[in-house]
Amino acid sequence: MAQPVVQTIHRDPALFWWILLPITVVMVLTGILRHYAMILLQSAPKKQALPQIRQQRSLVRGINLRANANVLSPISFQARKAYMVSAYQEGKFLADPEGRGKPRPNPMSDPAAMEGIMGMMKGNMAMMVPQTLIMGWINAFFSGFVIMKLPFPLTPQFKSMLQSGVGTRDLDVRWVSSLSWYFLTLFGLQPVYNFILGSNNSANQVTQQMGQMNPGAGMMGPEQDPDKLFLNEAENLEVMEHRWILEGVEDRLLAKFAI
Amino acid sequence: MAQANLLTPPSTISPSTALALSQKAPPILSSTPISSLPWPLSLLFSRESPETWTIHENLFFAALRTGDDKSARQILTRLTTRFGDTNERIIALRGIYEEALAKNPGELEKVFQSYEKILKEDPTNFSIRKRRVAVLKSLGRTADAVTALTVLLENSPTDAEAWAELGDLYAQQGAWAQAVYCLEEVLLVTPNAWSAHAQIATLHYLTVPSTLTTLSHSLRHFGRAIELNDSYLRGFYGLKLVTKKIIPLLSSPESKRNHNTDDDDSPPLKLETVKKLEELATSKLAEIVRQYASGKKGWTGYDEAEVIAARELLDRDGKVER
Numbered sequence: 044m045a046q047p048v049v050q051t052i053h054r055d056p057a058l059f060w061w062i063l064l065p066i067t068v069v070m071v072l073t074g075i076l077r078h079y080a081m082i083l084l085q086s087a088p089k090k091q092a093l094p095q096i097r098q099q100r101s102l103v104r105g106i107n108l109r110a111n112a113n114v115l116s117p118i119s120f121q122a123r124k125a126y127m128v129s130a131y132q133e134g135k136f137l138a139d140p141e142g143r144g145k146p147r148p149n150p151m152s153d154p155a156a157m158e159g160i161m162g163m164m165k166g167n168m169a170m171m172v173p174q175t176l177i178m179g180w181i182n183a184f185f186s187g188f189v190i191m192k193l194p195f196p197l198t199p200q201f202k203s204m205l206q207s208g209v210g211t212r213d214l215d216v217r218w219v220s221s222l223s224w225y226f227l228t229l230f231g232l233q234p235v236y237n238f239i240l241g242s243n244n245s246a247n248q249v250t251q252q253m254g255q256m257n258p259g260a261g262m263m264g265p266e267q268d269p270d271k272l273f274l275n276e277a278e279n280l281e282v283m284e285h286r287w288i289l290e291g292v293e294d295r296l297l298a299k300f301a302i
Numbered sequence: 303m304a305q306a307n308l309l310t311p312p313s314t315i316s317p318s319t320a321l322a323l324s325q326k327a328p329p330i331l332s333s334t335p336i337s338s339l340p341w342p343l344s345l346l347f348s349r350e351s352p353e354t355w356t357i358h359e360n361l362f363f364a365a366l367r368t369g370d371d372k373s374a375r376q377i378l379t380r381l382t383t384r385f386g387d388t389n390e391r392i393i394a395l396r397g398i399y400e401e402a403l404a405k406n407p408g409e410l411e412k413v414f415q416s417y418e419k420i421l422k423e424d425p426t427n428f429s430i431r432k433r434r435v436a437v438l439k440s441l442g443r444t445a446d447a448v449t450a451l452t453v454l455l456e457n458s459p460t461d462a463e464a465w466a467e468l469g470d471l472y473a474q475q476g477a478w479a480q481a482v483y484c485l486e487e488v489l490l491v492t493p494n495a496w497s498a499h500a501q502i503a504t505l506h507y508l509t510v511p512s513t514l515t516t517l518s519h520s521l522r523h524f525g526r527a528i529e530l531n532d533s534y535l536r537g538f539y540g541l542k543l544v545t546k547k548i549i550p551l552l553s554s555p556e557s558k559r560n561h562n563t564d565d566d567d568s569p570p571l572k573l574e575t576v577k578k579l580e581e582l583a584t585s586k587l588a589e590i591v592r593q594y595a596s597g598k599k600g601w602t603g604y605d606e607a608e609v610i611a612a613r614e615l616l617d618r619d620g621k622v623e624r
Contacts, residue, residue, distance in 0.1 A: 093425045097457045104459040111493035116519065119486055289522040293575045296525050299532070300582055
């Protein structure tokens, strides 16, 4: 077999000015626009009521005690442990002591939870709408163009990635179609946004989606029963082993400074 | 000493530094960070950054400290127009401003009433709660301040700042056990803070009646502080004081008898070790004093008053190794 012929396609230089550049510019601008739209749509975090704050911070206190107990002498640790465990088991820190043991209300009927869901929906919409529009725009005007050639060879697996919208089987993989260029910019513009908007931007949908994987990343999501968390923490405290870091510190010091 | 700047001021500001900081006010106040252009253009051309406002806030404190109330007022107005009247932090800053300007207890009382009103509307405003405690303290109502702090901590038990403050108040009243308890809470939040270890050690040291247990706790906490920061002057100073107090206790025969009856939960200290620690503290203090006096690079960061105190302690001891 003969060597595969190097394909040469004569492209109109206007392709660059009228397709490649517009797509790129539009993508960058939508990203920036989305960033500002997200800022506008964001609702300020709702203020928690005092009992809720107390409930949450008391839990954190228990966790702190568990994590840093080694600074306490055995006596004061035992005293604290006894207090925390009994307080947790009695539900002293609960924001709503009467609601203890009752099943959690359906999150859909809780207006506070609804607000969170609405916020997520808004974020999703801000992502979906422009994406759909631009995709439609590109499909309508620019589909089927081969707009650039990559300066390096690639394996045929990349064909579907780089040449979507161009239905030619024998075309070299290095040619990139306009629709594929759209996808490449869609996923690859994050560094550009970081440069323009600062690293904490909400321009890119990929990072958006990652953020939404765990919306209630806080320790006390609305769906968790605080009473259960407290009982759990009480159990953790009960079984933990205590070691006093100050024990033998005098010998450690002497060893450290002896050198 | 490095030049103090407004973005990252030192944690303890000496009067001269405060003055130097507040004298930077005119250039900052003469340029506005918010651009005067109409709306869409102002977004593009503003020179504002998060740092701008940190600088403003620190300048505000420095100005109040040095009595430059006019600049403070200007900064406060600027911050208020930027962040709005209802911002928690702005409310607290305004409170600080009013407190600083209050000339007599009566006016301070008025500020206190306004805090009460704010708290009635929004009980979750912890900065105002803290300001309220500060006002109570400056009015001399220590018992009320303690009550207010316990209420605050009941609702927010992870606030190290408040625990430390409460510890201070208890220590002022001589309630050593309570003070130690508060400092232990601080340690639970920040387990590696050597200053907190030194503070708790000091409290143990000051506890009356002082027993072998409290002193050995004190020694161990000082030891831990030094372990965390091996050029900590306060740690060595305290270590020396404590060891000097412990050695006679350990040497006397009755200490051994006492030991088992005491509610001691820690393994006893060995006389040998304590003596060695005393030597260590002495030599370290002498080194710090010497190096500080010679102005060697890397040794000049100590507070002068602390070094002088250390030198005096050594002189009193008679063993001058300079």
